[in-house]
Each structure stands twice: as C-alpha cells, then as structure tokens.
Amino acid sequence: MMTMMMVDLSQSPLSSSPKSPSNIINDDEEERLEVVNLSGLALQSLPNPSLNLTNICKLDLSNNHIKKIPESLTARLLNLIALDIHSNQIKALPNSIGCLSKLKILNVSGNFLVSLPKTIQNCRSLEELNANFNELVRLPDSIGLELTNLRKLCVNSNKLITLPTSITYLTSLRVRDARLNCLMVLPEDLENLINLEILNVSQNFQHLTALPSSIGLLMNLLELDISYNKITVLPESIGCMRRLRKLSAEGNPLVSPPVEVVEQSLQAVREYLSQKMNGRLVNTAAKKTSWGFRKLVKYGTFNGRARAWSREEREGLIMPEYRPIDILASTRFPAMCSPRRIFSPRTYFSR
Structure with a gap:
C-alpha cells in the first residue's frame, strides 16, 4: 500500500544544499510522495523531477515568481486532486490541464491570466475554481457544459464584460462571485442554478444596469449582493424569494423599490415587489397641479x-x-x- 508523504518546503530557502527541491524530489522515498508544497520559495521555474508525478495528489506552487507551467508537467499529474498556483506571474494555463480528470480544487488567483483554456471543461471532477485577481476578459463559452460538479466559481476582480450562457448549466453551483468586473448583463435562465446559495455581482459600477427577471426563480438563494451598480429597478420576481436572508443593494440609483423601502428591511422589499407584481401597489406620489385649458377658457x-x-x-x-x-x-x-x-x-x- 502506498504511504502518504508530505514534503513542505514553504519555510525553507531555495539552495543547492541536499535539501533543495530537486534533490528532495529525487529522494529514495519518491514512490511514497503524494503531497508537495513548494510555496513561497521565490521559484522562477519548476524543477525537473525524475519521480513518478502520477503519485502526487496535491501540489502547491503558490507565492513564487513562476511565469509558465510546462505542458509536460500537467499532462503527467494524472492523480492530482488539488493544484494551487496563486500569486505567481502566469499569463496562460497549459492546454494539458484538461488531462487532470481527477482535479477537484484549482486556485489560479493573483496571476496575469487573460483567458482560461477551453480544455478546462475536461476537468469534470472540478468542484472549486478560484480565478480572482487576474485580467480575464472572458470565460470559455462551453465552461458550464461539462463541469457539472462545480460548486464554487470565483472570478472577482477581473475585466469580464459578460458571463457565458453555458454557466446556467452549472446545476451543482452553490457560490458565484463575480464582483469587481465590468459586467453589463447577466445570463438569462438563471433558474437552472437550482442549488445556488450565494450570488455576488456587486461593484460592476456603471456597467450593470439591470437584472434578469429569472433571478427571482433562484429558490435556494440565501445571499444576493448587487451593491454599487447602476440598477434602477429590481425584478418583481425577487418578491418570491422566500429563502433569501440577505440582500445588499446600496449604491444603486433605485427607483423601484424606492431607496427608503430598501433601507427598511428585506421583508419590506419583498412586500413592495409582491404588491407590484399583483397590481396592488398604491401610488402615493402627489399629483402635480398645472394650468389647464378650462381655467384659460373660463x-x-x-x-x-x-x-x-x-x-x-x-x-x-x-x-x-x-x-x-x-x-x-x-x-x-x-x-x-x-x-x-x-x-x-x-x-x-x-x-
């Protein structure tokens, strides 16, 4: 039986001593190696190991100066479950990342990624994808078609203008964080995200001006953050979201519901939108008086x-x-x- 072994070099300086990464990876115990931590070693490139990379289940390369992940490396990490390469200088992920069929957690935040490879859809076991603090301008159009196990998608602090329609097929998704982007619209058919509990599209500022009516059909949604956008009208369907526990809508030029209603409570917002949906909303606006033809003719x-x-x-x-x-x-x-x-x-x- 293979024994789990963890190699943690995150606190050790990189040198040519017997304890350097390349020497440790070439150790006699390579057959037992499963977890490798090379975080915070100021690495500019990866060592060329001679061990069987299929034994590694977790690889942490975060907080280094790595600019490129070799295609040959990811193609051989066939049993990898977690890959953490956050806070590096990577501009593109290798296409061979699609070979990681067992990968469940992928953290690529804090890099210079402009896009994600289309082959990422082949990582069908993926449950968490963290791509925060990059330069993403778009996500692969087919990203939602195969990642049916994805539970958490974090793409905040990027340059996304839209989210692909296929994202509505992520039926296992529970958390979606797309704040601090340039989103102009959200996909329709959001009701397909039957397990979504947290949705954050805040701080898209002047770009996001409206929400799709299908947002009110997210029956399991617990938290909705749409603050600091240019939204003027909340969909009436939000009045049907009985499981919603937190609504953040400050920083929007809201007209319906009025700001004073939103500031009262979530229940006040629900009641306002429900009455509006059923046509029972009373318009209390004062009627303007003006000169009429009747007085002029008189x-x-x-x-x-x-x-x-x-x-x-x-x-x-x-x-x-x-x-x-x-x-x-x-x-x-x-x-x-x-x-x-x-x-x-x-x-x-x-x-």
Missing part, C-alpha cells in the same frame, strides 16, 4: 374678445358657459395662442 383667453364678468363669475361662484377651443388646432389664429397673449395682463383678470 377667463376668456381664447374667445377672441373680452366681455364683462359679474362679481360672482370672477370669484368662481358661477361656472359660465365654456367656449370651444378648437382654435388651438387652427393655423388661422397664431397670434391667439402666443405666450405673450396668453399671459398678458388684461382688465378681466382683476376686479
């Missing part, structure tokens, strides 16, 4: 001639007979409708 503005008014009529106690105002649509009397004539002081405006 005082003889449009009848083309002045006439004497009785005291009762001037005080509005008696409603006189109204004159037709068809003249408004006529081109024969432009002077009658001019602002100067309408608002000019006349004797019949006074007692």
